[in-house]
Amino acid sequence: xxxxxxxxxxxxxxxxxxxxxxxxxxxxxxxxxxxxxxxxxxxxxxxxxxxxxxxxxxxxxxxxxxxxxxxxxxxxxxxxxxxxxxxxxxxxxxxxxxxxxxxxxxxxxxxxxxxxxxxxxxxxxxxxxxxxxxxxxxxxxxxxxxxxxxxxxxxxxxxxxxxxxxxxxxxxxxxxxxxxxxxxxxxxxxxxxxxxxxxxxxxxxxxxxxxxxxxxxxxxxxxxxxxxxxxxxxxxxxxxxxxxxxxxxxxxxxxxxxxxxxxxxxxxxxxxxxxxxxxxxxxxxxxxxxxxxxxxxxxxxxxxxxxxxxxxxxxxxxxxxxxxxxxxx
Amino acid sequence: xxxxxxxxxxxxxxxxxxxxxxxxxxxxxxxxxxxxxxxxxxxxxxxxxxxxxxxxxxxxxxxxxxxxxxxxxxxxxxxxxxxxxxxxxxxxxxxxxxxxxxxxxxxxxxxxxxxxxxxxxxxxxxxxxxxxxxxxxxxxxxxxxxxxxxxxxxxxxxxxxxxxxxxxxxxxxxxxxxxxxxxxxxxxxxxxxxxxxxxxxxxxxxxxxxxxxxxxxxxxxxxxxxxxxxxxxxxxxxxxxxxxxxxxxxxxxxxxxxxxxxxxxxxxxxxxxxxxxxxxxxxxxxxxxxxxxxxxxxxxxxxxxxxxxxxxxxxxxxxxxxxxxxxxx
Numbered sequence: 001x002x003x004x005x006x007x008x009x010x011x012x013x014x015x016x017x018x019x020x021x022x023x024x025x026x027x028x029x030x031x032x033x034x035x036x037x038x039x040x041x042x043x044x045x046x047x048x049x050x051x052x053x054x055x056x057x058x059x060x061x062x063x064x065x066x067x068x069x070x071x072x073x074x075x076x077x078x079x080x081x082x083x084x085x086x087x088x089x090x091x092x093x094x095x096x097x098x099x100x101x102x103x104x105x106x107x108x109x110x111x112x113x114x115x116x117x118x119x120x121x122x123x124x125x126x127x128x129x130x131x132x133x134x135x136x137x138x139x140x141x142x143x144x145x146x147x148x149x150x151x152x153x154x155x156x157x158x159x160x161x162x163x164x165x166x167x168x169x170x171x172x173x174x175x176x177x178x179x180x181x182x183x184x185x186x187x188x189x190x191x192x193x194x195x196x197x198x199x200x201x202x203x204x205x206x207x208x209x210x211x212x213x214x215x216x217x218x219x220x221x222x223x224x225x226x227x228x229x230x231x232x233x234x235x236x237x238x239x240x241x242x243x244x245x246x247x248x249x250x251x252x253x254x255x256x257x258x259x260x261x262x263x264x265x266x267x268x269x270x271x272x273x274x275x276x277x278x279x280x281x282x283x284x285x286x287x288x289x290x291x292x293x294x295x296x297x298x299x300x301x302x303x304x305x306x307x308x309x310x311x312x313x314x315x316x317x318x319x320x321x322x323x324x325x326x327x328x329x
Numbered sequence: 330x331x332x333x334x335x336x337x338x339x340x341x342x343x344x345x346x347x348x349x350x351x352x353x354x355x356x357x358x359x360x361x362x363x364x365x366x367x368x369x370x371x372x373x374x375x376x377x378x379x380x381x382x383x384x385x386x387x388x389x390x391x392x393x394x395x396x397x398x399x400x401x402x403x404x405x406x407x408x409x410x411x412x413x414x415x416x417x418x419x420x421x422x423x424x425x426x427x428x429x430x431x432x433x434x435x436x437x438x439x440x441x442x443x444x445x446x447x448x449x450x451x452x453x454x455x456x457x458x459x460x461x462x463x464x465x466x467x468x469x470x471x472x473x474x475x476x477x478x479x480x481x482x483x484x485x486x487x488x489x490x491x492x493x494x495x496x497x498x499x500x501x502x503x504x505x506x507x508x509x510x511x512x513x514x515x516x517x518x519x520x521x522x523x524x525x526x527x528x529x530x531x532x533x534x535x536x537x538x539x540x541x542x543x544x545x546x547x548x549x550x551x552x553x554x555x556x557x558x559x560x561x562x563x564x565x566x567x568x569x570x571x572x573x574x575x576x577x578x579x580x581x582x583x584x585x586x587x588x589x590x591x592x593x594x595x596x597x598x599x600x601x602x603x604x605x606x607x608x609x610x611x612x613x614x615x616x617x618x619x620x621x622x623x624x625x626x627x628x629x630x631x632x633x634x635x636x637x638x639x640x641x642x643x644x645x646x647x648x649x650x651x652x653x654x655x656x657x658x
Contacts, residue, residue, distance in 0.1 A: 141624070143472050143568055145474035145553075145566035147476070147512055147555065147557070162498060165494060165498060166498055169491060169494060169495055169498075176603070176605055176606055177599070178605075181558060181559050181560050181604075181605070182559060182603055182604055182605040183476055183557065183559060183564055183603055183604055183632075184603060185564070185566075185601050185602065185603070185616075185617055185630045186596060186599075186601055186617075190596045190597040193619045193620065194622045195619065195620035195621050195622035195623075195625070196576070196577045196619060196620035197577050197618050197619030197620055198596045198597065198619060199596075199619055200596070218623075220621070220622075220623055220624060222568055222621040222626060222628055224474075224566040224568075224617065224628060224630065226476065226564075226566065226630075228476070228512065228557055228558075229510060229557075229558050229559070230510050230511060230512060230558070231510050235512055235514070235555075237474035237514075237553040237555065237566075239472055239551055239553075247525070248525045248526050267515060267519045267527045267528075267529070268519040268527065270506070270515075272514050272515055273514065274505070274511055274512055274513060274514070275510075275511055275512055276505055276507075276510070276511040277505055287514075288514050288515075288553065289526055290522045290524065290525060290526030290527060290528055291522065291524035291525035291526055292524050292549070292551040293523045293524035294524075294547075294549055295470070295549060296524070297551060299551055299553060301514045301553060301555075303512075
C-alpha cells in the first residue's frame with residue numbers, strides 16, 4: 001500500500017534485489033494513482049485502489065501511504081493471516097506494536113507478531129550507532145543535529161527541489177521557503193516541547209522512538225532536525241556522554257563490530273561519512289570520531305540512506321526476520 | 330589586498346554601501362589577478378600586484394588574501410600610518426593583536442591599535458548569540474553543529490558547486506567529493522584534538538577564537554563543522570547549558586536587545602532562521618528557541634551572512650569604530 005510513493009517504489013526494488021520469495025504481488029495506492037502501474041520482476045503491475053478487504057488477504061503487507069490510512073486499515077487486519085509492516089508513524093508509540101530496527105531490538109519482533117512498526121528514518125540511522133555504544137559504555141546523554149535529505153518529504157518535494165535548483169541556476173527567483181541552496185530547520189508540525197518552547201514533529205519522533213528502541217525511557221536526548229538540499233541520504237552530527245570512559249580505540253572496536261555500521265573514520269585520509277557515498281548502502285557510515293576533553297564526550301558524524309535502511313530496507317529486513325523465524329544476518 | 334577575491338569584492342561593495350569616506354582606493358591582489366580590474370563607486374580600478382611598500386602607505390588596509398601573505402606583510406606595516414584589518418587567520422590567536430566582533434568585544438579595539446584581526450566567519454556569527462547569553466545567564470557549556478555555505482571556501486569553490494549542480498541535474502556523474510546535493514563534514518586541515526582523535530582546522534578555530542572573544546579561556550565548546558550546498562549564509566545548531574535557569578521569555582528578551590541579533594522565533598508561524606533569508610543581512614537571525622528538559626539546556630538555530638557579518642562587514646565595522654573613536658551603532 002503506497003506502491004507509487006517514494007518508499008513504496010524502494011520497497012519493490014529491494015524485494016527484487018534481495019530475492020524476497022514473492023509468489024504474487026499486488027500494488028495498492030490512493031485514488032490519485034489509479035491507472036498507473038509499477039514494475040516488479042520485469043512485469044508491469046497495475047495499481048489498485050486501497051480496499052481493506054483486498055489488502056488484508058495477503059501474507060505480507062507493507063504500508064507506506066501515511067499515518068491516517070494506516071489507522072483506517074488497522075482494524076481490517078484483525079483475524080487475517082497478514083503480517084503487516086507499517087512505515088508510517090501511526091502506531092510507533094503504541095506499546096502493543098513492536099517498533100523495530102532488526103540490528104538493535106530484533107528480539108522484540110516475535111514470531112507471532114502480526115503488526116509491527118518501522119521507525120522514523122532519522123531514528124533508525126541514529127539507533128544503529130547509539131545501541132552498540134549504549135551496550136558497551138552506557139549512554140548518559142545524547143545531542144543530535146540532523147542534515148536530512150529531501151527524499152524524506154516524498155516524491156513531490158524531491159521534484160520541487162530539483163525544479164527550484166534548476167530555476168535558481170537560471171537566475172529565476174525561487175520562493176523564500178524553497179530548499180534550493182537553502183536549509184529549513186523545521187520538519188513536521190509544531191508541538192509543545194517539554195522543558196519550554198516548541199519543537200517539530202520530527203524532533204519529537206526521534207526522541208520518543210529512540211528511547212523506546214534503545215529501552216531507555218528517560219534518556220536525555222536533544223535533537224534539532226534540519227532539512228538540507230541533499231537528495232536521499234540523511235546525516236547526523238552526534239555527541240554522546242557515556243558512563244564509561246573508553247579510549248577512542250575501544251569505541252572504534254565496538255562500532256566496527258556493530259551490525260549495520262561501517263566505520264569511515266580517517267579524517268587525514270579523506271575518509272568520513274557523506275550522504276553521496278551513503279546513498280545506496282544498507283547500513284550507516286560512521287566517522288569523525290573524537291573526544292571532547294571536558295566534560296568527557298564523544299562526537300561523531302553519520303550518514304545513511306534514508307530510503308533504504310531509513311525506510312524500505314528496514315521494513316523488508318523485519319519481514320525476512322519473521323519469515324526465517326530468527327534474527328537478521 | 331585580495332581585492333578580486335570573494336571577501337575582497339564584498340568589502341568594496343560594503344564600503345560603497347555604507348558610504349565609508351574613501352578619498353582614494355587602490356586594489357591589490359596576487360599575480361594571478363594582474364590585468365584585472367575591480368569596480369568601486371562607479372569607477373574601474375586596475376588591480377595592482379601586492380607590494381609591501383605600496384600597501385603600507387595607506388590609512389586603512391583590509392587584508393583578505395590568505396594567512397601566508399598576511400604573515401609576509403606584517404613587518405612592513407611597522408611604523409606606517411596604516412590601520413590594518415586582517416581577515417585571515419594569521420594572527421587571530423596572538424595576544425597582542427585584538428580579535429574583534431564590535432558588538433561583542435569592541436572595547437578591545439583601542440584607538441591606538443594599528444593591526445587587528447577579523448575572526449573566523451562561523452565564530453563571529455556564533456559569538457553574536459553567545460555573548461548576550463553569557464552576560465545574562467553565564468555559559469557553562471556549548472555544543473555546536475554548523476551548516477556552512479560554500480562562499481567560505483572562496484570564489485572558485487562557489488563556481489565549482491554551481492557547475493557540479495548543473496552537471497548533476499543534467500544526469501552527469503560528479504566526483505564523490507563534490508558538494509553538489511551533498512555534505513562535506515570536513516573544513517580545513519586535520520589537527521589533533523585535545524581529548525583524543527582528530528578535528529578540522531575550522532573546528533579548532535571556532536573553539537579557540539570564541540573562547541578568546543567571549544573572554545572564557547576554558548569554556549567547554551564542542552564544535553562539528555559541516556559544509557552544505559548553500560551559497561552564502563552559514564547556519565548553526567547550538568545547545569547551551571547556563572549557570573542561571575531563565576525562562577524562555579527572559580532568554581528572548583535578552584536576545585531581542587542584543588546588538589546584531591534579530592529574533593525570528595515563531596515555529597508555528599513559519600518564522601525561523603534560514604540561510605536564504607539571512608543572505609544580505611548585517612547580523613544574525615536566531616530562532617527555534619527551546620529548552621531541553623533534563624539536564625536543563627537551551628537549544629537554538631542561527632543563520633548569518635558569511636560574507637557580510639562573517640567577514641567583510643565585520644572588518645568595515647572595526648574600521649568605522651576606530652575612525653569614530655568609539656563603539657559601533
